[in-house]
Amino acid sequence: MENNKSYFGEIGAALKTLGTGLKVTMKEYFTPKTTEQYPENRKTTLHVAKRHRGRLVFLRDEDENYKCTACTMCEKACPNDTIKIVAHLEENPETGRKKKQLDDYQYDLGDCMFCQLCVNACNFGAIEFVNDFENSVFDRDKLVYHLDKEVYKGGSLPNLIEGGAPLTIGKFNTKTK
Amino acid sequence: MYDFSIVTRWIDSLLRHTLNLGDFWSILIECILVGICILTAYALIAIVLIFMERKVCAYFQCRLGPMRVGPWGIFQVFADVLKMLIKEIFAVDKADKMLYYIAPFLVIIASVGTFSFLPWNKGAVVLDFNVGVFLLTAISSIGILGVFLAGWGSNNKYSVVSAMRGAVQMISYEMSLCLCLISAVVLTGTMQIGGIVEAQHGAWLIFQTPVTWLAFLVFLVAGNAEANRGPFDLAEAESELTAGYHTEYSGMGFGFYYLAEYLNLFVISGIAATVFLGGWMPLHVAGLDGFNAVMDFIPGIIWFFVKTFAIVWILMWIRWTFPRLRIDQILKLEWKYLMPLMLVILTLTTVWVALV
Numbered sequence: 389m390e391n392n393k394s395y396f397g398e399i400g401a402a403l404k405t406l407g408t409g410l411k412v413t414m415k416e417y418f419t420p421k422t423t424e425q426y427p428e429n430r431k432t433t434l435h436v437a438k439r440h441r442g443r444l445v446f447l448r449d450e451d452e453n454y455k456c457t458a459c460t461m462c463e464k465a466c467p468n469d470t471i472k473i474v475a476h477l478e479e480n481p482e483t484g485r486k487k488k489q490l491d492d493y494q495y496d497l498g499d500c501m502f503c504q505l506c507v508n509a510c511n512f513g514a515i516e517f518v519n520d521f522e523n524s525v526f527d528r529d530k531l532v533y534h535l536d537k538e539v540y541k542g543g544s545l546p547n548l549i550e551g552g553a554p555l556t557i558g559k560f561n562t563k564t565k
Numbered sequence: 566m567y568d569f570s571i572v573t574r575w576i577d578s579l580l581r582h583t584l585n586l587g588d589f590w591s592i593l594i595e596c597i598l599v600g601i602c603i604l605t606a607y608a609l610i611a612i613v614l615i616f617m618e619r620k621v622c623a624y625f626q627c628r629l630g631p632m633r634v635g636p637w638g639i640f641q642v643f644a645d646v647l648k649m650l651i652k653e654i655f656a657v658d659k660a661d662k663m664l665y666y667i668a669p670f671l672v673i674i675a676s677v678g679t680f681s682f683l684p685w686n687k688g689a690v691v692l693d694f695n696v697g698v699f700l701l702t703a704i705s706s707i708g709i710l711g712v713f714l715a716g717w718g719s720n721n722k723y724s725v726v727s728a729m730r731g732a733v734q735m736i737s738y739e740m741s742l743c744l745c746l747i748s749a750v751v752l753t754g755t756m757q758i759g760g761i762v763e764a765q766h767g768a769w770l771i772f773q774t775p776v777t778w779l780a781f782l783v784f785l786v787a788g789n790a791e792a793n794r795g796p797f798d799l800a801e802a803e804s805e806l807t808a809g810y811h812t813e814y815s816g817m818g819f820g821f822y823y824l825a826e827y828l829n830l831f832v833i834s835g836i837a838a839t840v841f842l843g844g845w846m847p848l849h850v851a852g853l854d855g856f857n858a859v860m861d862f863i864p865g866i867i868w869f870f871v872k873t874f875a876i877v878w879i880l881m882w883i884r885w886t887f888p889r890l891r892i893d894q895i896l897k898l899e900w901k902y903l904m905p906l907m908l909v910i911l912t913l914t915t916v917w918v919a920l921v
Contacts, residue, residue, distance in 0.1 A: 399902065406887070413625050413886040423629040 430545055433553045440519035441502040443533075444471075444495050445540040447516055452539050455514040458490040465509035470499040490536055497523055498531035518549055567864050570688030599691055603681055607828060612642045614827040617874075618881060625885040649823075652816035657720050660813065664718030669814065669821035672711030676825040676832065678704035682758055683835040684844045686865040690759045697758040698746050701836070702739065705791070708825065709735045712793075712800065715822075716810035727809030730892055731793060731800030737899040738790040738797075744907035745784040748914045749840045752777065758839060765843040767851055774921075776913045781841040783903055783910070785880065788833035790895070793826065795884035802889060834876035838869065842876075845869040 393401055424434070436442075446454040458475035474492040479485070507515055515535070520543030525531060542549050576598070580591035616631075616639065623630030631638030656665050682701045684690040694700055709732055716728020750756055752773060753764035764770075771778040790797035801809030811822040838844060845865030849857045890898070 409886045410882065413882065416627055417624050417882075419627060421624070421629050422627050423632075425629075425632065 434545070434548075435552045435554065436519045436521060436548060438519055438549075438551045440521065441504060441517040442519045442521035442543070443497055443517065443523055444500065444506065444515055444535065445518050445520075446493070446535045447514060448539065454536060455512045456490055456493060456536065457512055457514075458488045458493075459511065461509040461511060462506035462515060465505040467503065467505065468499045468501055470496050470501075471506060472496075492534055493536040495533045495535050496531060497533060498528050518543065519551070520544065520548060567686070568688045569686045569865075573688065603677065603691060607677060607680055607824075610831055611824050611827050612646070614831055614877065615642045615645070615823075617877070618827065621878065621881045622885050625882070646820070649816060649820040654814075654816040654818050657813045660720040661718040664714045665813075666818075668711045668715035668718060669818045670711075671714065672708050672825045673821045675705055675708030675711060676828045678707070679832045679836075680828055683832065683869075684758050684762050684839055685869055686845050689845075689866070690762075693757060693759045695755075695757050698750055698756045698761070698840075701758075702743050702746065705832075706735075706739060708829070709739075711825075712810050715814070719810070719813040721813050723806040724810050724812050727800050727802070727806045727812075730802075731810060733892070734790055734797060734800065734895055735793070737896060738787045738903075740787075741783055741899060741903040741907045742787040742791055744904065744911055745780045745787065746836075746840060748777070748780045748907070748911045751911070751914050751918055758844075761840055762844040762846055765846050767849060769843040769846070769848070770841045774914060774917045776910050776917070777841065780907065780910050780914075781837065783907055784837050784841065785876070785883075787899075787903060788837060789880055789883060790899070792829040792833050792880075794830060795880060796887035796890050797895060798884075799889055799892060799895065830877060830880060831873065834873045834880060835869075837876050838872035842872045843868075844872075 426434070446456065448454050458473055460473050460475075463471045463473050472492075472494040473490065474494070475488045475490050477486045478489040480487060502517065504517060507517060518540070522544045523531070545552065577591065577595065580586050580594055584591075586594070619641065620630045620638075631641035634640040634644050656662055679701055681691045682697060682704075684693075692700075712731040712735065713728045716724040716726075716731065719725075749761065749770055752770060753761045755761060755764065761770075765773075767773075771781050789795045793800045799805075801811070803809075806812070811819055814822065845868050847857070847860035847863055847865070847868050849860065
């Protein structure tokens with residue numbers, strides 16, 4: 389703020405800026421509120437952006453085959469030791485070449501900090517984050533997912549993977565059912 | 566116009582003549598009745614105000630505010646009060662225990678004391694002394710003592726800083742607050758609250774002279790500072806001093822400060838409404854007798870509450886709009902701007918009264 393005004397000039401400037409502030413908040417008082425009432429709106433107006441990182445899943449093709457090769461790049465990339473991969477070497481009887489075979493892909497949601505380093509590290513596009521965010525359970529052990537065993541078919545809410553309801557800002561998102 | 570003194574006279578005659586009690590007993594019973602009424606109104610208005618503050622604040626911040634406890638969150642305050650009542654009160658080590666325990670009561674005494682001066686309706690002014698305004702400012706300054714003792718007694722450096730700030734600020738702003746009241750006293754010619762309201766029968770005080778509305782604005786600013794709210798809440802600047810002078814209070818000790826803060830807001834608004842907007846006096850325009858008669862049909866208590874809550878809302882609007890001032894800015898505002906302005910207004914008012 390320039391402070392080279394006279395005594396009365398300062399008063400005038402002060403009143404002007406105070407008036408601007410009051411005008412802004414007054415306008416805000418009457419705009420529709422942005423609060424979302426979550427449990428009520430989960431089947432109606434809930435919007436969760438597609439890029440939101442809710443949990444890790446395996447990407448699968450039509451035949452539900454995953455692309456993971458147990459290379460453990462994601463396990464090494466993870467800062468929290470969230471991912472644990474168990475694999476064994478298996479010899480191909482035709483070619484005689486040994487290849488890693490995935491036994492268990494353990495992903496501990498409770499330790500995950502959703503940094504996406506594992507997804508970035510993956511050379512095969514085998515894993516991705518989805519916006520399925522309703523993951524709370526009563527037991528920590530239930531947060532340990534075995535991604536190779538489960539076939540992820542969308543989250544707890546219909547259409548959530550696609551983002552749910554269209555994003556509306558400044559609407560009373562309080563509808564139930 | 567409904568006159569509440571019918572009810573009070575009836576109770577008085579019931580005690581004195583029908584029940585044949587002496588002076589002592591009838592006055593004692595009346596005092597207890599009035600005390601209970603005041604404390605009940607105090608608690609109820611506190612609940613309304615806290616809920617209003619939370620909702621108004623939320624709406625200014627594009628939120629909904631409390632929505633879960635009861636429909637539209639209306640039981641939120643009851644839950645808060647219940648929580649506060651069952652919390653343990655404990656003192657800090659090496660705190661000055663006596664000051665520590667006395668301080669909340671000083672604050673609440675000042676708050677209830679000033680609250681009792683408000684004129685609710687025609688004939689329902691609880692404390693109606695001939696030195697009303699004078700006594701009112703005297704009682705309200707007990708609150709400063711409460712703030713100061715709380716900060717000093719808490720054995721907490723933040724509390725001491727806050728107490729210093731609070732005392733400096735409240736004592737400074739008492740100045741222009743009193744000058745505002747004095748300019749009203751000059752206009753109405755009486756210090757009695759009832760008399761001030763009666764003097765606004767023709768027109769509210771802000772319409773009586775061309776400068777009184779300025780005094781009203783200054784009163785709102787100074788009153789806001791006096792209630793430690795809004796841009797002047799640096800006594801409890803939560804970003805710098807945790808919670809200021811009531812950092813070390815828990816349970817109802819804190820509850821008293823919380824209550825007093827909101828009731829001080831109401832009292833300031835009530836006094837502003839009484840002194841400048843006519844209290845329970847309906848809106849009268851000179852010459853429009855039909856209009857005046859229609860306005861008289863609305864009971865005085867409704868007029869009082871509408872005016873008071875309108876001012877409360879304006880003060881909340883100010884509080885949730887402006888950022889907190891620095892201590893030097895607060896003192897500069899008072900001593901370099903508001904007080905000289907009030908002295909000019911007082912002079913102009915006196916000249917007006919002398920000449921017009």
